[in-house]
Amino acid sequence: MTLLGVDIGTTGCKAAVVSPEGAPLATAYREYPLITPRSGWAQLDPDEVWDAVCSAIREVTSADVTQPRAMAVSCLGEAVTPIDNRGRPLGPSIVSFDRRAAACHDRLVERVGRDTIERITGLAPMPHYSVAKWSWLASEAPDTYRAAAKLVCYGDLVAARLGLEPVIDHTMATRTLALDQSSHRWDPDVLEAAGVEEAKLPVPAPPGTVIGTIGGQHCLDLGLAPRAALVAGGLDQACAAHAVGVDRGSALLSLGTVAVLAVVLAGGRPRPIEVPTGPHVVEGRSLAVAGAPAGGAVLRWYRDALGAADAERAETAGTDFYDTIVSAAAAVETEAIVVPHFAGSRVAFADPDSLGVMAGLTFDTDRRHLVRALLEGVALETAVMAERLAAAIDPVASLRAAGGGSRSAPWMQIFADILGVPVESAASSYAAAVGAALIAGSAVEAVQGEATMPMAARFEPDEARADGYRAKLVIYRRLYETMAAVRRAAPEDGPGSTGSTGSAGSG
Template sequence: MIIGLDVGTSMTKADAYDDDGVKIASAERASRLDQYDDGRVEQDLEDVLASAADVTRRVVAEAGRPVRALAITGQGDGLWLRDGDGYATRPPISWLDDRAGDLVRRWQDDGTVQRVYGRTGSGLFPGCHGPLINHLAEHEPEALERATVAGYCVDAIVQRLTGEVTVDASDATLPFLDVTTRRYDDEAIAACGIADHRRLLAEPTPAGTVLELDRRGAELVGLPVGTPVTGGPFDLPGCAIGAGLSRPGDGLLILGTTLACEVFTDTVDLDPADEPAGMWICTPDPGSWLRAMPAMVGTAGLDWLLNLLGVGIDSLGDLLEGTAPGAGGVSALPFLSASGERAPFLDTRARGQLEGVTLSTTRGQVVRAVCEGIAYTARNCFERAASASRVPGRLVACGGGSRSGPWAQIFADVLDVPLVVPDDPGLGTRGAAVSAARALGDELDPADWAAPSRTVEPTAHAHEHYEPGYLRYRAHVDTARDFWARQAQGFARPGTTTR
């Protein structure tokens, strides 16, 4: 069997797959996420490793079969500084972090964000390498001085299990890789003011690289020394592969902590004139890329709202089915991350809004408004990711949010396309296992391992409501972005002062 290990932001999961792609064992464990009032969000590398070891051991015990390989995927972005032995020189910084928010805002104003995007196709945001390394160089230079590598979650786990310093090309994409050559763009690195720390960026590992558990890693996860290990791709492309997708035009909607919308393409168009948002991601196949638009908040926004209203996630279906499309006139902008938004537009000042609320508004209408707002955001993301087409031809949905039938129906109706929902919503481990099998020499089409699924068809005539609803959403976004910009300027007008 192959064990797929997915080290997420708040949950670590391991699944064991047999040679036919059938899941035969599964385990998961929550990871600790430390969030502070000033916008810092960090994790503990030892806690993350402990969760990875725990779920791996439990799956091995449950399945009771020899392990052919350990295939690792996980969250992307953030900053995981380590020394030569793989120990953190400071707590790993999550992709949700906002400590560099002011810096990114300055870079937006002075054109740095646009210059980097024009070279790499990766939109800078507070939780990615460029601003985070720059911030630490000013505020915590000793952490950088002690570090051997500035990496990501997946390669941090790989280093501790194998002793090797690596990085998958998918992770390295964010934000300094020229995705056409799979080499770092030194001008993009210099534009972020971190050329002196170029040594910390590991060169991308060739696709198909297979490593081995060393003695330290073997003791940690309870597998034999020499067990093959693969690292990457990270969770966004990993889930796309796990969904059985790989052909140009295939699309994936991830309803997880991140609302990620991505489309496979066989061409790259880095247009410097484009608004810098989202990213182009390398896949294991050199001639294939993902055009990705990962919004900062997906199910996290819904979880926040349900907690605020004092209702559980098990009430979501009833709340949605008890309300009509349009949510009784209530609408929502679901931009709830403290670090703003990175897709379908980049604006660190973005904040959530509710509009149309009255004394007669119900909890269900507020919940539906947020669910519809997230679906409208997905359509906006796909419009940017799919270029010529509004949404991709074949669209698969995964992640925890896809388990809700009524919410999946809202997405199908807003996007006006059939939505394929696998029975197994967590596709990251499956994608990692497929990548490992191919690296070990199996001639495997990702579609061969796709999980059984159901198709959610758009409701007849739903577009007659959601089309004007989407146009109102876009107008609301435009108005809000103008407001955020003026708010940042203190609403100053020529000849006036503010205080």
């Protein structure tokens, strides 16, 4: 028997056929473009994403594996897509760090009250959550809103495209900022303030809920076992944490498009407001998730904006672009510092309007130094998030790494040195997909006990380098503070203004 996990991210999707013990048997990846039609907007073409998902599934099920009996989806949080009653999209998917709904978020907080929202949802309000996007559709795209049968995230969208009821699992529903943390139902006061009807929202359900049996034609088309089950999966970071076996004392370091630290909490422990915390995919536990919008995305930005020569060299040599630039960066040291706030800062500085900074450049600075500064910048931002987790919960004693960045030994060593803790790496970008598959397997009683992915490598912090990074972290904070002061002093309609007031920290 095999299981299928699908991980839908901001810039690409992955599929993995997995054994009941958690071993990936076949994997596939498909990339799609992040569309930025105007300043502050970021969206996906949902049809393009769906085509990529189906293509990845067909590739893994066409391998020499048993047809999967059940599947579940791991996906990016907060992205919203309006669909009709046949699951067809009526507009683009508005992704997490899109800023068009900032005014709707501010209006919601004013109407309901920050303390009330925190009490209801267990989260500090931030403009990237889904409810602001729902509100924007209702107020700024009323024709689309009226025509929409549902406003869905990507797990629910997959269910709808497979002809089943759109169901949103609790880990994803929490990230909308509209779910009552006690009852796990949509909160009527939040929805009324947002101008959104509950009938347009998917039904919340626990992770591991069997949504239904996938129809015969879909099973045939995608290479699934007849009458395969679709199971409610979870937030990508929750699925990844499940796959790599994160428990108390260790934290997940997830390095995909975004960078995330996640800590599992026992069910009876109070959820901290300082770090967004919601249900885990494991019953009776919670997951605290500290996120930064710029993780591996900074390297994709470098590739698209500055990396043409590197890409040409990698293609000529037949090597991977990212491996090539990171290996070159590992051979140098740099005084340059990058504050990677390309889409603001969340938990680290609780400033969604923050802008990126590059400092310490000289005529000797070349592409290798810039890439090194980007890698270090993501790790420095993560170090600040680790301090927030330590203050709100417990210090992070060790890390278990997953995501595309976990395959890079130089980057893993940078994280170990900057955070000062050991890093065990799965060296796999498929952890979230594997976690989703294991959730599906548990739902159909194919997985017994706690199956996890094996760790491929361990990185110990180097004390000499750690001392240098501690000094660099002080400068990093001052660079953020200096840029924040510049923005505050700029005219409201000037280039440093994005139109959002910001708020307390979130992931």
